[in-house]
Amino acid sequence: MQLQFFIPDVYTVQSLLSASGGLGALSIGMWVHTLLIKRLDSNARTDIMVNNSLIDLYSRCGSLSMARQVFDQMPERDVASWNTMILGLATHGRIKECFLAFKIMMKEDNLRPNSITFVALLSACNHGGLVKEGLKYFHLFTDKFGIEPKLEHFGCLVNLLARAGLVEEAIDCVQRMPWKPDAVIWRSLLDACWKRRTRVEISESVALKVLESDEEGDSGVYVLLSKVYASANRWNEVGVVRRLMAEEGIKKEPGCSSLEMNGIVHEFVAGDTSHPKSEEIYKKLEEVEKRISLVGYEVDPMEAPLVAGKDDEVKRDCLRLHSERLAMAFGLMNMSSGTPIRILKNLRVCGDCHNVAKLISVVYDVEIILRDRLRFHYFKDGSCSCMDYW
Secondary structure (H helix, E strand, O other): OOOOOOOOOHHHHHHHHHHHHHHOOHHHHHHHHHHHHHHOOHHHHOOHHHHHHHHHHHHHOOOHHHHHHHHHHOOOOOHHHHHHHHHHHHHOOOHHHHHHHHHHHHHOOOOOOOHHHHHHHHHHHHHHOOHHHHHHHHHHHHHHOOOOOOHHHHHHHHHHHHHOOOHHHHHHHHHHOOOOOOHHHHHHHHHHHHHOOOOHHHHHHHHHHHHHHOOOOOHHHHHHHHHHHHHOOOHHHHHHHHHHHHHHOOOOOOOEEEEEEOOEEEEEEOOOOOOOOHHHHHHHHHHHHHHHHOOOOOOOHHHOOOOOOOOHHHHHHHHOOOHHHHHHHHHHHHOOOOOOEEEEEOOOOOHHHHHHHHHHHHHOOOOEEEEOOOOEEEEEOOEEOOOOOO
């Protein structure tokens, strides 16, 4: 477009910002922001939708301070502006700031919330495990603002209850909701069943509901059910799940992590050897494992339930090939001192890799910002912003 001398407009900028945010490509997004400032007129620079896209970009790329700066400098904000900012705060685990932003939105900007605001606040409660607050906002939006709860609102509430260990209450909520639960809701329940070590019988029942709701076949259900069986030391059932997956032709969705550097997005999949620097990356991984082992790292075999056999060494070899570890090793090799390693992953980060990232942040004195399928994790000085609740 530039080579043919077309001048970009606000729609071009919005599309580029959306693409950059999807990739987690912060430097490319910042280049687009610069393009906006230098090439477009003041009307475009103050356009509400463009600024909302900028807030979304910086939030999705892990630069919440820049998102807040854009938000604070907007001459005018609409409900979408506040929703984008609140949701950004929620995914970064800044729960109290979400609640404060909602109050300011109502009081100072005198804006009426909508169903998306509803989702954003419930998501904030979900990320913080705040059941009481979540129920309060659920009733506030339905009773005071007259917003009819939709499937996504009930999904947030069910997930909130289940992850807090209130699995039976969550199941009761599913049974009473006026909408037919989809596979996403049942899957969130199954995940909670595993994390909370709920009775295997309940987990099996929930897994069946997922499969009934998802005609395409979801590999994640089989993996979660395997974890349930593994946590109960029912290894025969783990083997049955593996055979079912083979018979149905269902393959586990491969983990994929990307890391953007100097405008180039480097992508890694689990066990990847396609990167030009694979040999150096795996050498770095060996060095990392040796160093974190000295400060107490031990493999968590429960995170590899589909690996044949019970040998922890086999499971360790599987876990060390996870895509986020390859991305972290590559980042350690190439990032300049003081620069955070920013990683985007298509799946939820596993517990073992989460522990590894915390240890790396201490041993290498580095900050790691990892965006998984659900939220951001800021690893620094041996701890994570999620407080190990995700």
